[in-house]
Amino acid sequence: MLGFPHAMPLEGFIGGLMIGVAAAIMLLGNGRIAGVSGMFARVLGLSAGGPPWAIALLFTAGLPLGAGIVAASLGVKASFPTSLSLIAVAGLIVGIGTRLGSGCTSGHGVCGLSRLSPRSIAATVTFMATGVVTVTIMRLSGVIL
Amino acid sequence: MRQNLISLASGTLFGAGLAISGMIDPARVRAFLDVTGAWDPTLAFVMAGAILPMAIAWFVVRRRPTPIAAEQFHTPATSPIDRRLIGGAALFGIGWGIVGLCPGPAIAGLAIQPLPALVFIAAMALGVAVHRFAFTSRRSA
DSSP, rough: TTTTTTTTTTHHHHHHHHHHHHHHHIIIIOOOOOOOHHHHHHTTOOSOSSHHHHHHHHHHHHHHHHHHHHHHHTOOOOOSSSSSSHHHHHHHHHHHHHTTTOIIIIIIIIIGGGGHHHHHHHHHHHHHHHHHHHHHHHHHHHHHO | OOOHHHHHHHHHHHHHHHHTTTTTTHHHHHHOOOOOOOOTHHHHHHHHHHHHHHHHHHHHHHSSSSSSSSOOOOOOOOOOOOOHHHHHHHHHHHHHHHHSSSSHHHHHHHTTTTTHHHHHHHHHHHHHHHHHIIHHHHHOO
């Protein structure tokens, strides 16, 4: 793409359609929001309310299954950060933040924005903003080169 | 049984979509947030693609009394925007920015890079537990 040599607009859009159809299947089939943080908390038995445990478990287990099928058939490039301690710190913050804020990129970003939910719009704008600020601070302080 | 199959199909398609869209790559996700660096707009195309079918789904929900395999729709109540929502979202964004991982790609990433994915998921589980026992005590009491 012009000016953005690494962007994958077509693959991104097609993969996005698949994510949206997946969330639509969950909503129209089971009447549930395909929010990964909520499903994950339910799997752990740490959410008040939420879908039946089997629904949460099978949805959550499907995520690596689908990714694995794509990786085996088409190949997937993914570069995770090397610092496991940094990953652990980020995971802890994401765990607390997504529960406190009742959702993450899937629940607020996909399911909520498409419903024009004011709460989800506010949440998405907020986590995008603090994400940009965090990455910018890390870049300016030399953590990301 | 039907509910279980729907859940597995939804999760599997979701995970495949994350892999095809490049969102399973934390470096690419973080590059979307990296506006002063080598910005990568791919995530915006993923969001556009995902919102389209879901917007149609919400349209259908308003015209259907019940879901296909369940008794009722469990859609979140339209509660007001409060400090808990904004504070939680702000915190989530910070964690997201640090390594470029959010819950979906991290769990799907178990199939790609098991060790870092597992470390993130274990820490995230701890975070969920911390929230459950530290932040919700007053509300649930």
